[in-house]
Amino acid sequence: MSYLDEIGEFGFIERIKEMFSVSSPLLVQGIGDDCAVFEGREGWHTLVTCDVQVEEVHFKMELFPPFLLGRRILAVNISDVAAMGGLPRFALLSFVLRPDLEEKWLSEVLRGIKAEAERFKVDIIGGNLSRVAGSLVFDVTLIGEVESEHPLLLRSNARVGDLVLVTGYPGEAACGLQIILEGSKEEITRFERLCRRCLAPLPRVEEGRVIAESGHPCALIDVSDGLLQDLSHILEASGAGAVVHLESLPLSEDIRSFAREKVVDPFLPILSGGEDFELLFTAPPRLAEKLKAEIQRR
Numbered sequence: 001m002s003y004l005d006e007i008g009e010f011g012f013i014e015r016i017k018e019m020f021s022v023s024s025p026l027l028v029q030g031i032g033d034d035c036a037v038f039e040g041r042e043g044w045h046t047l048v049t050c051d052v053q054v055e056e057v058h059f060k061m062e063l064f065p066p067f068l069l070g071r072r073i074l075a076v077n078i079s080d081v082a083a084m085g086g087l088p089r090f091a092l093l094s095f096v097l098r099p100d101l102e103e104k105w106l107s108e109v110l111r112g113i114k115a116e117a118e119r120f121k122v123d124i125i126g127g128n129l130s131r132v133a134g135s136l137v138f139d140v141t142l143i144g145e146v147e148s149e150h151p152l153l154l155r156s157n158a159r160v161g162d163l164v165l166v167t168g169y170p171g172e173a174a175c176g177l178q179i180i181l182e183g184s185k186e187e188i189t190r191f192e193r194l195c196r197r198c199l200a201p202l203p204r205v206e207e208g209r210v211i212a213e214s215g216h217p218c219a220l221i222d223v224s225d226g227l228l229q230d231l232s233h234i235l236e237a238s239g240a241g242a243v244v245h246l247e248s249l250p251l252s253e254d255i256r257s258f259a260r261e262k263v264v265d266p267f268l269p270i271l272s273g274g275e276d277f278e279l280l281f282t283a284p285p286r287l288a289e290k291l292k293a294e295i296q297r298r
Contacts, residue, residue, distance in 0.1 A: 034083035049080035055135035070112020085212025086146035093127035096137035151217035158219035158238035162282035169252035174273020
């Protein structure tokens with residue numbers, strides 16, 4: 001008998017993919033990318049994704065301020081749409097809640113969701129509520145769009161000779177999480193930026209739009225499982241390999257300070273830390289320089 005921890009998350013996804021066939025001619029891209037894609041209104045593809053935040057798995061009530069948790073609940077889904085170069089449009093919220101949950105705490109979560117929705121012009125259009133005696137569950141289904149004139153930014157688009165690029169500073173969220181879990185109040189204050197990167201990640205929608213508007217079919221993914229893990233998804237889907245030069249990785253001053261203080265390798269959180277929701281993508285060298293300049297300009 002096999003158990004889920006032996007099969008693994010990605011092995012189980014493959015079993016789902018093998019079991020369920022697709023018959024609709026409207027489907028453009030199914031299981032295996034950041035969003036499912038199907039034909040939408042004229043001139044657009046529709047993007048659909050879902051993600052979940054589970055208490056004691058993705059967050060702890062005593063450590064995550066409810067307002068920032070609300071922002072995070074929506075942000076991790078918006079990041080999937082950003083990884084397709086798209087624009088988020090609508091969201092459905094499904095909550096599994098304990099009956100004894102304080103209304104004030106839940107109102108702050110909703111206020112955080114509202115703030116993130118307003119920031120990215122997302123309309124909340126429905127959902128579902130249920131109750132549980134155990135861990136809280138916040139599940140979101142997000143619907144977005146991307147212009148059909150743009151090539152889809154699929155994980156399978158990487159080609160030999162492409163450069164690998166990443167936005168921002170991956171690894172900061174992992175450092176922030178360690179400080180939140182183990183640090184003193186003084187450390188949490190001193191490394192406030194790293195902690196915030198963990199608590200309320202910023203979806204890179206604008207950067208995804210720059211990549212989409214280039215007109216080139218770049219391979220693209222958001223960094224949720226760690227840079228190396230997510231790069232491996234691109235490489236596997238593309239049938240390619242890659243060489244990562246440590247000296248070329250973006251290393252923020254905050255990570256340097258954290259690594260010096262904790263006496264750890266500063267590249268470890270960059271390579272294996274997840275939950276940054278930066279965009280990792282590939283592009284031919286000449287285009288890579290143009291994209292880098294345009295993203296920095298914006």
